[in-house]
Amino acid sequence: MTSSPQTPPARIPGYDGGPFRHQPELLDERLFWLVHLHLGDTRDLEARALLSRLLGGDTWPVFTVPLASDHHLYVVYRALEGEAGIDYLVHHPDWDAAETLAQDDGHFMGPGLSWAELTAAADNCLPGGSTTDPHARLLLLLPAFGDDAVPDDAVDRLTAALRARTRVEEPGRLAATLLEHQGQWGATRWTTAEGGYLVNDGGYSFRNPANRFAWPTARLAQVATALTP
Template sequence: MLKIPGYEDGPLVHGSAYLDDPLFWPVHLGSSLRGEDAQRAAFGADWDAAMELYRVLSSEREWPVFSVPLSSGHTIHVVYRNIEGDRGVDYLIHHPAWSAAETLAVDDGHFMGPGMAWPELLSAARQPATEGVDNPDARLLLLFPTLGDARLPDDAAVTLTTALAALTLIEEPADVASMLLENQGQWAPARWRLANGVRVNDGGHSYRNPSNAFALPGGRLREISNALDSRPTTVRQTSGCSSQLGKLGLLAGGGRADGDGEALGPGGPASCSPVFPVVPRTIWHASGTGGRLDSPDTALVTTALDTVSYGAYEHACWRAAKATLAESAGNSRRTMARFCVVMT
């Protein structure tokens, strides 16, 4: 049985088999398809078949779950909560370091949201994945019901139309896309802003509005904001870092380390600018200047810096890396530092 930490209400099962059914998508988007015109445009002559599919999806015996992994290590779980008299769809986000999943949005009669701004929806949809739901169009439509954004870009309808055309049999996907964007979620479209680098909104029913008494804690808000808006970037290293990298056994030029052939990052000329990709601070929590890491697959050097300049960051990062290697003498460097994490 599928398990989501902190969410043990029902018989969770993988729902990926439903994603190949073109009717699944208008059913899933149903709360934003209001009125006869919208339903006619989305379902056409397939209304009866769509209702039968809905009955299967809402069976109390199985609660379908669709998992959308993010590059940060977080996963968004879309859960069909099939409790008699209290059916709905819960949008949860979880990280392996958390004891329990957090709720982003709830799509039911007692709705909570929005959970995402448009840029975040687009980012989450386009992040690469090797497991769970990996199709960008499917990810976009799965997460669309969490959207509530009063400032949509001009090309939002085109993006949504493309996804609908790829995955459904809707005859006029552009018309349905426009209707969906006009009726985002069950809440009023919110205004989003960046507050100290954290994306928050003014929605009265949103867990991501820090003014609400039920809002997520500040640390979670920051972590979720970073995870949903995962944009690759790089840190430029200072002159002289080549020698420090050499002392650590980390070679900048070919993107290799310790002669074991393990890639450090993009190859290139033997310089330090740029070398390491910046990954979100929320992948690993800091535990002092440098910490010992046990995972051979995702070993990272962490620092306890919250806000630092690049120059200060670089020196602290190298000190942490050297300290980590020194403390782990006898362990294979394959299990040790491969990236420096900038704390944003």
Template sequence: MPEIAGYEGGPLVDGSRFLDTPLFWPCHLGASLRGEEAQANALGPDWDDAQELSATLASPGAWPVFTVPLHSGYVLHVVYRNWDGDHGVDYLLLHPDWPRAVTLAAVDGHFMGPGLSWAELEASAGLDATTGVTDPDARLLLLFPMLGDADVPQGAAPRLASALEALTVVEDPAGLARTLLVNQGLWSPARWRDAHGTRVCDGSHSYRNPLNGFALPAPQLAAAAEALNGR
């Protein structure tokens, strides 16, 4: 059973078995599939199967965990946090020297985020890894729900579409990629900037906005920037 330092919760289980299930990805990206048209484009005729899979992912008896190695020894744990009546997905940053993980984003009814910019998402997805989730496309889609970026580059949609085409069976990956980028996250897209060598944003629900009263302390803000973009 996986363990995450300082993370109290239910029965954590290795979620890697879901990575080769094409329907997992539209379920995982569901927060950005707002509206019937978006859901229909993502799920096609598989609506009932998607509902069943979503119920499995949200089971209180097993909390799937996906581990994404990052720069400088950091890892990001993607945890399906399945308290009975209160489930969501937590994105937890951890370093071997830390006594406990810190939350970068949470996708649920009381959402917190964004947790990263597009540049950080792409850099983290492309990082070579030999443990945890190693496939760049899987890493991109796993971390995508953390995204909140008002200035995504033109290359974002084709890169996202390529990952969707590789891992899903959606009929129009390019169209779905555009939809996801328009509806990114449960929060408003944020603007990112460098502040004293640390990447921060202006998101009103983000732990990475130093102006928020609940923001990460300065050392952890710097750590997040280092972990996600090698700074």
């Protein structure tokens, strides 16, 4: 179930774009999930029309998942001509700028979430976002996830979400496939850094301190704290 309509942020600090448009009603549409998870046939006229509307309009669709201690995750459909894609951002009011966890586009970056972080965000039941439904939240954030150590019950968890929201045939088989391939970057190993926060070894991840484009140590710790289950 989606939340009651909310006003989207007029701006996301440090993130250029917009104007934003909050569209929680899309989370109740099967076709949206097929497009969001790249499950639809791109030759399908309805799927193409929806994708064009999401990424080719004058406003940028945005979905919100609240986290503990006033942090928020934003999923933004970047409707920028020639550079369209989906950005996954995390922000706290005390931060000068939001941080990009992942980018789902032709120049992808990520992963931004471990399995434990993904399910914690899906299950926290905090109000004020686009939806409180764990199935919808799980699928909304799934493209930002990458983890080579998913638990044994992960397939069942993802199967339930796919069955509830997409009505695809053989959701269990699809769940196993999604967990095996894990987006554009594949499975990534997560470890605990010396400061006690999670980092990964992904070659395209902002949360890999070995990458030249990784966030500073303090921000790595802050983001990990925001996402701590």
